[in-house]
Amino acid sequence: MEADTLRQLCGGVELAADxxxxxxxxxxxxxxxxxxxxxxxxxxxxxxAAPARIIEQIQMTITIQVYxxxxxxxRLVARGAxxxxxxxxxxx
Amino acid sequence: xxxxxxASDCAxxxxxxxxxxVNGAVGDYLQARQNGLEIxxxxxxxxxxLPLTSAALLEAxxxxxxRLCVFLHGLGCNEGSWAYRDPSNPGRWTxxxxxxxxxLGFTPLFARYNTGLALARNGQSLADxxxxxxxxxxxxxxxxxxxxxxxxxxxxxxxxxxxxQRHDPWVPLVRQAFYLGSPHDGAPLALLSDIxxxxxxxxxxxxxxxxxxxxxxxSQGIKDLRSPPFxxxxxxxxxxxxxxxxxxxxQHYLVVATLTxxxxxxxxxxxxxxxxxxxSIPETxxxxxxxxxxxxxxxxxxxxxxxxxxxxDPAVYARIRAWxxxxxxxx
Numbered sequence: 001m002e003a004d005t006l007r008q009l010c011g012g013v014e015l016a017a018d019x020x021x022x023x024x025x026x027x028x029x030x031x032x033x034x035x036x037x038x039x040x041x042x043x044x045x046x047x048x049a050a051p052a053r054i055i056e057q058i059q060m061t062i063t064i065q066v067y068x069x070x071x072x073x074x075r076l077v078a079r080g081a082x083x084x085x086x087x088x089x090x091x092x
Numbered sequence: 093x094x095x096x097x098x099a100s101d102c103a104x105x106x107x108x109x110x111x112x113x114v115n116g117a118v119g120d121y122l123q124a125r126q127n128g129l130e131i132x133x134x135x136x137x138x139x140x141x142l143p144l145t146s147a148a149l150l151e152a153x154x155x156x157x158x159r160l161c162v163f164l165h166g167l168g169c170n171e172g173s174w175a176y177r178d179p180s181n182p183g184r185w186t187x188x189x190x191x192x193x194x195x196l197g198f199t200p201l202f203a204r205y206n207t208g209l210a211l212a213r214n215g216q217s218l219a220d221x222x223x224x225x226x227x228x229x230x231x232x233x234x235x236x237x238x239x240x241x242x243x244x245x246x247x248x249x250x251x252x253x254x255x256x257q258r259h260d261p262w263v264p265l266v267r268q269a270f271y272l273g274s275p276h277d278g279a280p281l282a283l284l285s286d287i288x289x290x291x292x293x294x295x296x297x298x299x300x301x302x303x304x305x306x307x308x309x310x311s312q313g314i315k316d317l318r319s320p321p322f323x324x325x326x327x328x329x330x331x332x333x334x335x336x337x338x339x340x341x342x343q344h345y346l347v348v349a350t351l352t353x354x355x356x357x358x359x360x361x362x363x364x365x366x367x368x369x370x371x372s373i374p375e376t377x378x379x380x381x382x383x384x385x386x387x388x389x390x391x392x393x394x395x396x397x398x399x400x401x402x403x404x405d406p407a408v409y410a411r412i413r414a415w416x417x418x419x420x421x422x423x
Contacts, residue, residue, distance in 0.1 A: 006128075007128035008111065008128050008129055009128075010128050011122070011127040011128025011129035011130070012128075012129060014125070014127055014128070015114070015118075015122070015127055015129060018121075018125070022309070026302050026305050026306070027302065029298070029302070030298040030299060030301065030302040031298075033298035033301075034298050034299075037298075
């Protein structure tokens with residue numbers, strides 16, 4: 001494999017991982033904003049406000065962890081793919 | 093290797109197109125991240141960068157001539173956008189460069205660059221590239237003709253301005269500059285996407301904000317197409333904003349197109365060639381500070397034709413050839 005081809009392939013993999021990272025982050029922010037809108041009215045309903053806040057916190061934590069795991073998996077896959085490409089190039 | 097440049101010199105495979113499109117969309121990001129997909133500005137022959145050494149230039153062009161024409165593609169494109177089927181021999185591919193070589197003895201050179209970068213930055217790279225080309229070229233250069241499609245025309249304007257400021261040796265050699273569908277007044281689609289982004293961000297809704305964020309990821313090169321090319325200093329527009337002046341020592345030629353056969357049709361007025369509108373050129377040739385400092389006979393409008401067709405149409409080539417030949421006669 002030519003050095004330039006390898007550089008481009010690695011660049012493509014890194015760009016794909018960056019895109020997943022950015023898209024996941026943006027969707028996570030939109031998801032949280034929408035969830036906050038749903039829970040907001042409960043803040044005005046006296047006895048329901050406190051349990052609603054707890055449920056909101058739990059949901060937000062789970063949501064953030066799901067998105068972070070997607071980002072982490074994507075990064076790991078990208079790093080693995082780049083390493084494989086580099087090994088293959090060395091083998092060639 | 094044949095003596096005449098072949099159209100295959102500028103033909104490119106789909107992978108190159110994919111890379112060029114990515115560079116056009118997010119090229120500034122690629123550069124900031126030092127991503128391997130980023131394209132460095134260079135002259136390309138047969139899908140490979142041409143090292144600027146006498147030996148490499150002689151290998152690519154075994155019979156070089158003192159007359160050079162340099163081609164610059166538009167946003168998200170590469171040198172492959174100049175290749176088209178020869179209408180007189182459909183089995184053969186050709187390009188304006190190959191035809192100018194055969195008809196008028198030019199040596200054609202095709203540049204490829206990261207169209208996602210700021211126009212001024214690409215202008216500086218082009219000025220540097222032309223300096224290096226002139227230093228390495230195996231013959232003394234007598235004429236330099238610059239031909240830019242769309243964004244490429246604006247990069248040429250920036251390069252000429254930067255080169256003139258620095259007194260680069262290639263600047264006095266530029267006899268003619270051709271701008272094919274270049275948005276000297278700004279491209280309405282780029283302006284529209286800018287307005288859409290602002291509106292989407294202004295709406296207090298997470299989904300519209302998300303879409304606005306995605307719109308905002310577009311490259312600086314695309315954002316620069318919103319307005320006329322402005323002078324930049326240290327990466328920022330000079331205050332007050334000044335449009336990049338035209339090179340006074342060269343002849344400038346505009347080639348524009350309209351989607352409809354009648355250039356005065358409402359669709360032609362509103363959409364131009366689909367991406368760039370037809371500019372209104374003043375009746376009398378004005379001085380160098382005017383928005384369009386060229387006489388009307390230096391402007392050609394082709395109808396019906398779309399934006400991309402401007403790089404690969406025999407009628408457009410015939411006009412460019414006539415202008416080049418006419419200039420030769422005049423001097």
